[in-house]
Amino acid sequence: MTEAPSSIIYIAPNAGSSDSGLAALRDMAEVNVVDRNTTLSALNGSAVQLASQHDMVVLRTDNVDESDIAAIKALRAEIPAHTAILALTQADTPLAIARFLTLAGVDDVLPDSLSGSELQDQVRKWLQRPLLMTAPMRPERGKIISVSKSRGGIGGTTVAVNLADQLRQSHAKGQPKPSVALVDLDIQFGNIASFLEVETSEILYDFAISGHMPTPAIIQEWAKAGPGGLSVCAAPSRMVPFDALNRDQIARFLNLLADQFDYVVLDLPHVVVDWLGAVLEASDMMLMVSDTSVPSIRQARRLIDTFAEEAMTLPIEMVVNFEKRPMVLRSHHKAAAKVLERPLSHWLPSDPKTAREAIDRGVPVSQVAGRAGLTKGIQRLAKDVRATLSTTQKQTTARQSA
Ligand SMILES: Nc1ncnc2c1ncn2[C@@H]1O[C@H](COP(=O)(O)OP(=O)(O)OP(=O)(O)O)[C@@H](O)[C@H]1O
Ligand SMILES: [Mg+2]
Numbered sequence: 001m002t003e004a005p006s007s008i009i010y011i012a013p014n015a016g017s018s019d020s021g022l023a024a025l026r027d028m029a030e031v032n033v034v035d036r037n038t039t040l041s042a043l044n045g046s047a048v049q050l051a052s053q054h055d056m057v058v059l060r061t062d063n064v065d066e067s068d069i070a071a072i073k074a075l076r077a078e079i080p081a082h083t084a085i086l087a088l089t090q091a092d093t094p095l096a097i098a099r100f101l102t103l104a105g106v107d108d109v110l111p112d113s114l115s116g117s118e119l120q121d122q123v124r125k126w127l128q129r130p131l132l133m134t135a136p137m138r139p140e141r142g143k144i145i146s147v148s149k150s151r152g153g154i155g156g157t158t159v160a161v162n163l164a165d166q167l168r169q170s171h172a173k174g175q176p177k178p179s180v181a182l183v184d185l186d187i188q189f190g191n192i193a194s195f196l197e198v199e200t201s202e203i204l205y206d207f208a209i210s211g212h213m214p215t216p217a218i219i220q221e222w223a224k225a226g227p228g229g230l231s232v233c234a235a236p237s238r239m240v241p242f243d244a245l246n247r248d249q250i251a252r253f254l255n256l257l258a259d260q261f262d263y264v265v266l267d268l269p270h271v272v273v274d275w276l277g278a279v280l281e282a283s284d285m286m287l288m289v290s291d292t293s294v295p296s297i298r299q300a301r302r303l304i305d306t307f308a309e310e311a312m313t314l315p316i317e318m319v320v321n322f323e324k325r326p327m328v329l330r331s332h333h334k335a336a337a338k339v340l341e342r343p344l345s346h347w348l349p350s351d352p353k354t355a356r357e358a359i360d361r362g363v364p365v366s367q368v369a370g371r372a373g374l375t376k377g378i379q380r381l382a383k384d385v386r387a388t389l390s391t392t393q394k395q396t397t398a399r400q401s402a
Contacts, residue, residue, distance in 0.1 A: 006127050007053070007054045008032070008057075009033075009034050009054040009056070010058045011040055011043065021058070022035055023116065031127075041068050048079065051078075051083065057085045057086070059085065061109075076215060086107060088111075090111070093109075100210070103206055107215070142179075142260070143389050145163070145264070145284065145389075147268060147286075147287050149268075149288065150288065150300035154296065156268070157190075159289050160265050162365050162375075165365075166364075166378050166381070167263045167265070168180040168228060168230055179260070180265065181261040182233065182267070187235050191235075192232060194359075195359060196230070198224045201222055201224070202236045203221065205236035207249055208240045208244035213252050214249065216256055228363075242269065246274070247274055247275045249275070251282065254282040280314055285314065285316070285385065286307065286315070287385075289319045289321050291321060291322055294332075298339065300318070316342070317388065318343070322349075323347055346380070348378065351365075354372040
């Protein structure tokens with residue numbers, strides 16, 4: 001059986017017989033090449049239509065300017081995610097330009113110093129990608145759990161980090177470990193990188209500054225291997241204004257993350273910012289970390305009310321930190337639950353020794369003391385979170401089949 005040839009559109013300002021890149025593509029028996037002697041920005045809207053008819057777009061990007069970057073961005077937003085865009089550029093192109101191209105949506109930037117056969121190898125690799133992307137696709141979207149908090153320093157990051165760890169470690173017998181992404185959305189003060197000794201990442205900074213939309217490849221670049229097989233998407237080292245990211249960008253990030261991971265745990269900042277709307281919309285559940293003091297509970301209530309305006313059906317469960325679950329609720333606990341109009345569902349005891357040692361060693365608490373009070377509390381939390389998520393799953397399925 002012979003496969004239908006793949007189709008590539010080659011866009012270059014001076015595409016012609018002397019173009020070695022074009023010649024190398026034309027030498028590939030399994031490929032049909034269409035060339036356009038122009039720039040991408042000159043093609044404008046018609047580029048999208050043209051590109052949609054092909055399996056791959058190859059661009060010559062010498063001397064790129066802002067309009068080319070804008071054109072790539074528009075193209076990436078419109079054509080299918082599996083249609084690769086490759087940029088062929090002068091070998092001495094500054095790294096910063098290559099980075100701009102990637103952020104705009106180019107899948108790979110290739111130097112024109114590649115030999116014809118090296119270029120052909122790269123093109124083959126990207127042409128095979130749709131098969132690789134569709135084959136292991138997970139049957140359903142991953143679950144997104146947001147971790148918010150009633151005040152700074154109350155343990156939001158501790159809960160996010162260790163919940164992510166437990167979701168990965170405790171899995172059904174005989175089943176593979178689920179993939180878990182731990183994502184630091186506290187873009188100004190995020191410290192997951194130091195909690196787990198991974199490097200900070202400038203991805204959110206770059207997207208905040210450029211306004212570009214993320215691509216699947218960016219998630220792979222962002223997610224770094226952390227302890228226990230967690231995938232850690234760290235916050236930037238440089239300060240970004242919270243509102244520099246926009247709602248569409250965050251919505252796309254979360255969609256891509258849920259496409260690629262079974263669980264996505266988000267450490268949220270203690271601010272109310274427009275893109276939180278996208279977080280609330282995408283989340284399957286939220287944990288609100290608090291203590292039971294009157295100011296913290298009032299603050300939690302205010303936040304819950306604000307969130308509920310955007311996402312009425314989002315389950316929001318309370319996590320009381322620094323306090324062991326009492327045998328019998330005391331009067332101020334009952335008063336807190338009343339103010340919150342929800343139970344104090346989860347409790348994590350104060351366990352400074354375990355919490356401190358975990359941070360010092362850059363690992364989750366499960367790797368420091370498997371039997372410590374805090375570790376056991378987190379294990380119970382992960383079990384309950386899975387239970388809540390399975391009921392929300394049933395409700396969604398019931399709604400869909402109704
Ligand atoms: N249950 C606990 N027992 C003892 N120490 C804890 C507990 N939970 C958190 N801590 C400690 O409290 C400090 C603050 O925790 P964490 O950084 O998780 O809070 P946060 O809400 O994310 O703070 P920030 O507002 O800075 O983001 C850390 O030193 C952490 O180790
Ligand atoms: Mg924090």
